[in-house]
Amino acid sequence: MKPYRLGWEPAIFLMLLAYPLLPVFESSFFALTKRSLGDQMPTVFIFAILALGLNVVVGYTGLLHLGIAAFFAVGAYVAGILTVAAYPFNVPFPVVLVAGTLAAALLGLLLGAPTLRLRGDYLALVTLGFGEVVRFGLKNLDAVTAGAKGLSPLPPPTGTETGIDWISDYRPFYYLTLVLLIGVSVVLSNLERSRLGRAWIALREDELAANCMGLNPAKLKLAAFALGAGLAGMAGVLYATRLTSTAAPDAYDFNRSIFILCCVILGGLGSRPGVLLGVFLLVGFDNILSPILDTAIQQTFPSTETRIYRTFTGWRLCIFGLALILMMRFRPEGLIASSRVKHELHPDEVVASTVHPVTLHGIRREPEAHS
Amino acid sequence: MPLFADTPDPWLTLLQYVILGLTKGSLFALIALGYTMVYGIVELINFAHGNVFMLGSFVALTIFGLVGVEKAGDPFQDAALIVACFVAAIVFCGTLNIAVDRVIYKPLRNAPKLAPLVSAIGVAYIFDNVGLFWGGPQDVNFPNLLPDANLFDETAKIRFTAKDLMVVGVTVPLMLALTVFVKFTSLGTAMRATAQNPVAAQLMGINTETVIATTFAIGGALAGAASVTYGLYVNTISYQIGFQNGLYAFTAAVLGGIGNIPGAVLGALIIGLVTSLGSFYVGERWTSALVFAILIVILVFRPSGLLGSRTREKV
Structure with missing residues (x-):
């Protein structure tokens, strides 16, 4: 078992925690781009929780999961049903958060x-x-989910009466989502090194061998599915609460699942900091870079077409x-690779290592084929 | 919605939807074959396959646009044009598939399986974008060249139009030709050998790269044929038809046991029947959910698909 190393993850989280306290960053970013970075960050944090959930299934356990958006949707709709005025429940936010997480985990x-x-x-x-069935x-269950419109409006997490302004001020959601993300990240970093986490990786590398060593693949896979789904559900609750609407069911389609998978793969399978970076890059690309460049193109080449x-x-x-x-083609291990995956993909670069070159993610392929 | 208000016989209605389902299913089968053949040889779920199909239909549409044909005119001229479109789409899709394999999948032959899979998703994205530029975000009309009239007497209880006949007339001979090719030609035998064991096949002197290229070419060609058939049958296309039909076809391939050619056809016919019967007996909007629910149930009981062989894990 490798000794605990404090990577640069805590530093990033500290910087993120400090960001709203120093408005100079926000205002200079705004002056530069005419867009609020603080407004976008909660989305990044929410998708990061979702991506970390997917990472448990795909990255740690090596099960290719293409329907994570279904669990994201379940979290969002549980939040919707428990809080919108159309239903009599009106449950407080912390309970909703737990309920959404558990419901999604159960479905997982x-x-x-x-x-x-x-x-x-x-x-x-x-x-x-x-994912498509969900x-x-x-x-189609119009009576429960309001069909294609989705449920709305969801009340803010502290109710409507308290003094916290959840709509025009970005900071309450920023801190709510960031604190939850840090919590998830800390739990996962411990889990990675625990008995369960190492068992998952063993399963990923070779299911048969893991089974022979006395691990129970069925239990391990179920645990990974449930944890991944639960985290996705938690992200779903946050997403719907921030949007004040569950959004239309089509917001949780295959493309959403693939988008999150892209974040995980771009950043680095099985690597928490990589996943965070991947989410930041792709959400930033969609929500910050694209609109800025669109305006720039429109201004530089004005056209009615x-x-x-x-x-x-x-x-x-x-x-x-x-x-x-x-x-x-050029960096399959991701931008910030997990050291183990890197060993697997570049076995020749490993000098005097005890790590055996193995195939990635249990999806085996005979290396001598087609050579 | 029943097709005939005046056919109270439930068995005739059932028969009508079975016919419709089998017609639809044979169209899915053409696409499914491309998935299953490529998987059989290189163990890759070619996510871009449905998008190749979509681009094929745009090639045909562009040809119709260049000639300036929008609706049925002189039957001989139309027939010649349709044949030309089939040839163009088949050549285009086949070539495109080979090119994608050469440029993108080939360098990843020895990489872990996730790498080509993710690349295929990337190719699918790019093709989707090309289709979006080509046809715009909305549905586009595809020339309606074939008559909708019933081939039986107009008063007959069962409806089978020239369009249905065209689908069957394109798909069945192609599938038969494929079977003959795979079973009886030397390249087909090489293909089966490579699917079974690429290393052994190579040791026997088979050029596996040729086999792989042929497989991609055939898969693409079948998708090209399917794309023109789809356009003439449904009469609207959009850049999204690749994803929708690709997903059904891929489901069909897995249902039958991926890598298994008769399995893909069987799976596609089942999916066609489910969508057709489901839309009548359960409701149009539940058909997609029904297809995937049935897929999940079948895979629970037969984890390698209906006709897939249950392989023991290699130690």
Whole structure:
């Protein structure tokens, strides 16, 4: 077991905690870009919790999960049902947070249990299909979920009467989401080094060998599914509360799942700081960089023609796709690689190492094939 | 919504929807074959396959636009144009698939399996973007060249139009040709050998790269044929048809046992039946959920798909 190392993660979190206290950063960022960074950060933190949840399943345990958005949606809708005025529950926010997390985790178990026997690619499709089933369920159960409109408005976390301004001031949500993200991150960093975390990694590397060593793959996979789903549910509660609406069910489609998977892969599978960086880059790309460049293009080349390829946003999918392809070709371990994954992918760079070169994520491939 | 208000016989209605389902299913099968063949050879879920199909339909649409055909005119001229579109889409999709394999998947042959998979998602994104530029964000009309009239007597209880006949007439011969190719030609045999064991195949003197390129070409060609068929059958296309139909076709391939050619056809026919019968008996808006629910249930009991062989894990 490797000794605990304080990486630069605490430093980043400290900087993030300090950011709202020093308004000079916010105002200079605003002067530079005409956009509020503080407004965007809660979204980054929420998606980071979601991505860390996905990372448990894909990164640690090596199960390709293409339906994480379903659990995100469940969290959001549980929050919606428990708090909107149309329903009589009116539950306080901390209870909602726990309820959303638990409901999603339970659903994760429900999905996990029947799929334990499936191998990599079949599992990927079942999770994808499950995500679509949940989305269509939410869309079609009009009586419960308000169908395509979604539930709204969700009250702010402290209710409407208290003095905290959750709408126009970005700081309450900033701190709420950041504190939860730090909590999740600390728990996961401990879990990674615990018996359970190491068992997950063993499972990822070689299920059969792990099983022979006395690990129970079924239990481990279920635990990973439940934890990943639970974190996604927690992120969903936060997302809906911040938006004051559950949004339409189509906001939780396959593209959302893939977007989060892209964050995890771009940053580095199995690496917490990598996942945070990946989320920051992709959300920043969508919400800050794209609008800025769109305005810039519009101002530099004024045109009445509104063709899609004249906007920067129109090229979004191309840029995403190209980024994924280039990453896989030149840096498959991600921007901030987990050291273990790096060893696996570049075995020749390991000098006098005790780490054996193994295949990535249990999805095995005979190395001598097609050579 | 029943097609005929005056057919109270429930069995006739059932038969009608079975026919519709099988027609739809054979279209899914053409796309599903591309997924399953590529998977069989290189163990890659080619996420971009549905998008290749989508681009094929835009190629055909562009040709119709260049010639200036929008609705049915002289039947011989239309027939010649349709054949030209089929050839163009087949060549385009086949070439595109080979090119993608050469440029993007080939350097990753020995990489962990996740790398080509994620690259395929990237390619799918790029193709989606190209389709978006090509056709715009809305649905576009595809020329309605085939008559909607019933081939049986107009008063007949069962409806089978020229469009349905065209779908069957394109898909069934192609599938038969594929079966003959895989079973009886030397390249087909090489293909099956490579699917079974790439190393052994190579040791026997098979050029596996040729086999892989052929597989991508055939998969792309089938998708190209499917794309024109789809356009003529449904008459609206958009950049999103790649994702929707690709997902169904991919589901079909997995349902039948991915890597298994008859399995893909069987899975596609089942998916076609489920969507068709489901839209009548359960409701249109539940069909997608129904398809995936059935997929999950079947995989729970047969984890390798309906016809997939249960392979023992190698130690």
